[in-house]
Amino acid sequence: QIAAPIETVHGSLRDFRQWLEWSPWLIAEPECRVEYAANGKSYQWDGNIVGAGELAMVGEKAGSIDYRLTFTRPWKSVNASAFRLRESGGQTSVTWTMDGTLPWYFFFMKGMMTTYVGMDYQRGLDMLKDKLERGSVPSKLNFPGPRAREGFSYVATRRACPIPDLGSKMAEDLTRVHAWFEESGTKSVGQPFSLYHKWDAGKQRVEYTTGLPVAEVPASLPEGLVGGEVPACTVYPVEHTGAYRHLGNAWSSGIMHGRAKVFQQSRKIVPFEVYENDPKEVAEEDLRTVVSFPLK
Numbered sequence: 001q002i003a004a005p006i007e008t009v010h011g012s013l014r015d016f017r018q019w020l021e022w023s024p025w026l027i028a029e030p031e032c033r034v035e036y037a038a039n040g041k042s043y044q045w046d047g048n049i050v051g052a053g054e055l056a057m058v059g060e061k062a063g064s065i066d067y068r069l070t071f072t073r074p075w076k077s078v079n080a081s082a083f084r085l086r087e088s089g090g091q092t093s094v095t096w097t098m099d100g101t102l103p104w105y106f107f108f109m110k111g112m113m114t115t116y117v118g119m120d121y122q123r124g125l126d127m128l129k130d131k132l133e134r135g136s137v138p139s140k141l142n143f144p145g146p147r148a149r150e151g152f153s154y155v156a157t158r159r160a161c162p163i164p165d166l167g168s169k170m171a172e173d174l175t176r177v178h179a180w181f182e183e184s185g186t187k188s189v190g191q192p193f194s195l196y197h198k199w200d201a202g203k204q205r206v207e208y209t210t211g212l213p214v215a216e217v218p219a220s221l222p223e224g225l226v227g228g229e230v231p232a233c234t235v236y237p238v239e240h241t242g243a244y245r246h247l248g249n250a251w252s253s254g255i256m257h258g259r260a261k262v263f264q265q266s267r268k269i270v271p272f273e274v275y276e277n278d279p280k281e282v283a284e285e286d287l288r289t290v291v292s293f294p295l296k
Helices: 005-015 016-021 104-134 161-185 248-259
Strands: 031-035 042-046 052-061 064-073 077-087 091-099 139-142 147-149 150-161 193-200 205-214 226-232 233-242 272-275 288-295
Touching: 005 064, 005 077, 005 091, 005 104, 016 031, 016 104, 077 193, 077 226, 091 104, 104 248, 139 248, 150 161, 161 205, 205 226, 233 248, 248 288
Parallel strands: none
Antiparallel strands: 031 042, 042 052, 052 064, 064 077, 077 091, 139 233, 147 233, 150 205, 150 226, 193 205, 193 272, 233 288, 272 288
């Protein structure tokens, strides 16, 4: 749901030059080469991370735009994509779809592909909403390259929950951890963090640990709190500046960089994110979060 007239939304979607501001893929590779057709009805992209292809408008009428989506690298395929718009009470409902096929011997990948493409489309729609309602998208990425990361000990909570509940559950967990630090007089030696042990997009479940670093883990902790350690390692960091609701851009972009063999991720150390400033002290567009992928 976007708080804008249907004409505004339609005009933005048909202007491919505006896609640079909210594309869920181009954000992963800002230097990707993009070329626009003279008639404005198609564009081609060619990148090392996001591959290559073309998006062309093939049909348009009030409340809908249809496209032909062609991938030429890393694999070849042609798909039908579309936007469907419906206005009600000053709000415009936007639905983004894609129809395509897989070779029969990849039948087992249908569910996974549907889930991951859907997650990409949702990230794009969330950014489109901010662009049209706020005038800009509070989500910027930086890829500084591999670097050494010091290890740290921590006191935290660990839980599993539905992915849609992650934000609220994590806020509860950090509140509980902060309360224990205050009650016990323990000093934190770093910024809050979250480790991601398991992310099951198909079942929409996540298992994570969130807490604060300590100089030394206490010998005993109350029920519900755990101690642990992240070893020193080399990481591939993705620096995100902006609202927490767009953190999926950092994670998806890092995964794309891994698939493009920019780095090889360790299977022994789980990826994690560190929150470098406090949402109570800075505006959401200035929030800094570093997502780290430990390397082999």
